[in-house]
Amino acid sequence: MAGSSYGTLFKLTTFGESHGTAIGGIVEGLPANVSIDLNVVQQELDRRRPGQSKITTTRKEFDLVQFLSGIFEGKTTGSPIGFMIPNSDAKSEDYEHMKDAFRPSHADFTFQKKYGHRDYRGGGRSSARETACRVVAGALAKQVLSSLGISFSTYVSQVGTIQFLSKEFYPLAEIEANAVRCPNNQIAQQMISRIEEIQGEGDSIGGCIQCVIQGVPIGLGEPVFDKLHAELGKAMLSINAVKGFDIGSGFSSLGMTGSQHNDVFLSNGQTETNHSGGIQGGISNGMPIDFRVAFKPVATIMQDQYSIDRNGNKISMEAKGRHDACVLPRAVPIVEAMAAIVLLDFYLRNKAIHL
Amino acid sequence: MAGSSYGTLFKLTTFGESHGTAIGGIVEGLPANVSIDLNVVQQELDRRRPGQSKITTTRKEFDLVQFLSGIFEGKTTGSPIGFMIPNSDAKSEDYEHMKDAFRPSHADFTFQKKYGHRDYRGGGRSSARETACRVVAGALAKQVLSSLGISFSTYVSQVGTIQFLSKEFYPLAEIEANAVRCPNNQIAQQMISRIEEIQGEGDSIGGCIQCVIQGVPIGLGEPVFDKLHAELGKAMLSINAVKGFDIGSGFSSLGMTGSQHNDVFLSNGQTETNHSGGIQGGISNGMPIDFRVAFKPVATIMQDQYSIDRNGNKISMEAKGRHDACVLPRAVPIVEAMAAIVLLDFYLRNKAIHL
């Protein structure tokens, strides 16, 4: 109940603080006897790591994952996969000033009040560093899903107010073609300029990530409470800085009537339009799944701010450290990882409904 | 894993199809030795039932809930509360034409493909009738939360493109003052006119519900995966026809920078602004929680439509039955019920983190 686990049959449990010994986790339920390429897992981690481009933080964390169990002679055994990512470049002294301070719109205040004791260094357990563990589990899940013909296209579709309106599936190479991970190069350049501008101001900016999933078999998702898009929504909203989620037509469906919005069936069971976003009644219908995730401008900015300490005294907080002005590019593999975790879980759950 | 349960310590499990013998459920984890007014539960159900106003369907379902266990001499015993709502006015013959047909943007197709066998009458398990059970559990939860000082203000904030932009807490009487459950009477009248217009066209229309929760103690929500707003998001997205969810500043945060968005602390631990929507790091911070839920225009319309049958043959579906052109007014108590279920669950979970 402590909230550090995700999934039911395919399950990730994570541990670790940003400045402790290590972060890591246990992956349960990866099907047995499946070949796994551990290098591919590391490559996914590299897409998330800081310092990968000029528009990400200059902090260098190499995030080398070590696998401790569950894979033998290159194949899964069905046993849990333990892994850890040692923390490096952790300058704890950078954070001594945070011991008694509550940074605005961070989790310092709520953690202190909830637990009465916290690892204040760099956000501790509330740090987005934890998401590296999700990327590991997601990279394992994606290898299994890939063998089932399920593939992902995840990209930045909005930075601030600069939008790239699309629900298309773009190949990875087009997404990776620029630092902001937007497959439209022209818009990508505008986004990069905007991020650099914000960076120069010591401020931060939010945006949207679009995820499109192809090849999902019909039937994934459970009716009533565990609808596929409800679980995708929870998975996305559990990522640091996410404030919104919609699926298919989403919020834009409000401008339509039912007769415009209904997806007419073709003879082959596909639909003419896909306002449903690939999910009907909480269950995948075989059309591409598409959803959108909104990230707020992150709370850490390179500007001095006023705040309070543990005694309610007003304090001035000096900007310190090295941070991302826009986390969207690095959040792309996290969104994709969480989507993969959800899909593999539902794939396995779906196996149990027939004899 | 069958998806018919919600919650961990406070848990609702539901059963029932729209045209079977009854719907019902089991509520587990309602704290022991608490006085419960069962009439209040019925009143909440009455807010959800069809036929309550001229802008809801004329179907008459009285939805009388019967409690079977767990409450003794007016107080909870800590044992599970079983309840049922008999199905009445179920004209099964109205649905014979649906046996082999897949209605557009309904769950007929996905249920048939997933299970190989379904109760096709009126949507069966996928019918929104199931949400009556959620209202029962939510009404129980709200009575407990109310004794803790937690209160809800839930209202329609958008119908089609007609918006009532507000994050204020309105008393129930103002919300109930009109048929559409929007506390601004002028905008409410526009919404009602629009719904009647759509009704006249045999079409349907979507909208948004705003929920504001006051009095939430600091500390509810678990970090990492079970963030409070992630679970609220899942709860809302599990409601029929919901396509989107955002919390606090939500999607509108994309037009702001971090320095504008950060909520500055006051000496008393409250914040000047509340872009966080009452939740920071996934944990309630004592400020009002506010979130928004987007409902698509519902799939059932009073217009003939083309579709396919189980063999992929094109068919024409004649409009039949009595349905809501806009479900938003009736969805208000459902949204509020799900929010209450989530909050009580997290309240109980929070008790277990200290000795």
Added chain:
Amino acid sequence: MAGSSYGTLFKLTTFGESHGTAIGGIVEGLPANVSIDLNVVQQELDRRRPGQSKITTTRKEFDLVQFLSGIFEGKTTGSPIGFMIPNSDAKSEDYEHMKDAFRPSHADFTFQKKYGHRDYRGGGRSSARETACRVVAGALAKQVLSSLGISFSTYVSQVGTIQFLSKEFYPLAEIEANAVRCPNNQIAQQMISRIEEIQGEGDSIGGCIQCVIQGVPIGLGEPVFDKLHAELGKAMLSINAVKGFDIGSGFSSLGMTGSQHNDVFLSNGQTETNHSGGIQGGISNGMPIDFRVAFKPVATIMQDQYSIDRNGNKISMEAKGRHDACVLPRAVPIVEAMAAIVLLDFYLRNKAIHL
């Protein structure tokens, strides 16, 4: 967490007190599109019901189960199956004297202290009447398991100190051939005489139930914590009055050495002996599963007893009501039901470990 649910993929949740309106439950995860004979469920209930023979209580409870959902046109839909058994012949006034009294070795004292409020009539939630719901779920599970070639032989193997030492599989007809449900008719008559003797003394007596399961496929059970026999043990120990459980050689293995106890493999993968009781490393090995369940002499006796009331005052409790001197014969279908619930759950769990 309230303890009223059993199972993971195949799951039973129950509600109800012995003298409330009804008992009942929800069965989730019964595979879809399977034919179910509801009469067979009622027959199993009849094996558990009071008043069926001269050695069971003369209370008449007909325990008629009503199914409310999840079965359509004779087949499962994959949706939850709600059911209820109305309480009849409930003479609440028989129990008024129990309002403030704690019966020895019952749950009156612990329920009162734990919850602060309880339905004291006839044990309320702690009554063994709840096990009727388990029989319903077990009877559904057994129909599915039967189609997989899995069959059960459950019988009384000990009453007091009268033992029928056997791990054989007996057909149902031989077990049902006498009132005590022991397939050895000679020993059965001794058991019956002993029960009648104890009955005459107004006392009670315990015993053992043996369960033998044939046709279990290799591979059911999860390693480490959820070993098949660990879950069977929990399932049995959750039945009222059970005080002990062992599997295969069990407690009698203590007189053996490893070289005597090890089950030597045959070429076909079967074993010469079956001291393992059909389970090795927590996983079924294809040999018959056999285990033993010990029931204490039940606490309700027809003798006056001393006890205390809620204020700690010594009181004399007069023997009242109609009760079983030996619950073993009626517990046979309960043991079998719980075993079936566990096996179907592990059967479904095992499906999720391979792609």
Added chain:
Amino acid sequence: MAGSSYGTLFKLTTFGESHGTAIGGIVEGLPANVSIDLNVVQQELDRRRPGQSKITTTRKEFDLVQFLSGIFEGKTTGSPIGFMIPNSDAKSEDYEHMKDAFRPSHADFTFQKKYGHRDYRGGGRSSARETACRVVAGALAKQVLSSLGISFSTYVSQVGTIQFLSKEFYPLAEIEANAVRCPNNQIAQQMISRIEEIQGEGDSIGGCIQCVIQGVPIGLGEPVFDKLHAELGKAMLSINAVKGFDIGSGFSSLGMTGSQHNDVFLSNGQTETNHSGGIQGGISNGMPIDFRVAFKPVATIMQDQYSIDRNGNKISMEAKGRHDACVLPRAVPIVEAMAAIVLLDFYLRNKAIHL
């Protein structure tokens, strides 16, 4: 669902094979802001480790636990505690001969059939080495329980047919006074002699462990399925080589009548006798909890045995390696750890039933 987790609010998830890189786990739900002495955890591990006395295996595994998260400045933060125990002295080549062989009464056969792929070295995931992780979690739980006044007395009460009949609570020093961990020194010497005899024969022998728990508050345990003794039973039966469990009077209750067996209340709510073993209706009643765990003679013996390989060919297996002739002494801390895990979980669950 993969079976590698135990507990609900207090939860241990483990990973690791006997000859992989490391074993380890994640402990969730340890209450926040509690002081923890990590040295005490290591001491518990030392009680379990091989090579500690002349009657345990001469394998040297130092089992040094490394904590990776969740404890900051000597106190818990409420965040998950990740830990690992590197594998040392792992002579993988000792096990090459096991690659295709199925050892009698081990889990080789069932793992191979279930998963299709296994780490065959030394039992891999099925090795009792995994129980070291349980001892770590149990040692953390015991520190919390100790602060609540709950204490454990766990000892060997039977080796082969040599019995020490007792349900007394013995201080740790008396238990640790001899190599076999039986607090009666005279019987202990007989047990040791018997083990040495069996050791000399290259054989193995089983026995019983008795666990007595004092200071348990009234009210732990959930009615119906999650009865306290049902969960204790599952916890014990999940330990390698355990074949039986009973609580209080257990199997010996069969020689008694109800009038003899009922525990008469004293005015203070305690009972004259304690045949219930401290639990009534599945809920602790404040009396000492006592239960018994039966371990079979372990399957690994130092004698040549016949068996089969993966193709069903008969093979002769030469005795190899260094093993325990009797695991009972080393199992004492494992039994105690699992009991502590169960009790802390139910302690936390009990907090959630009242507002």
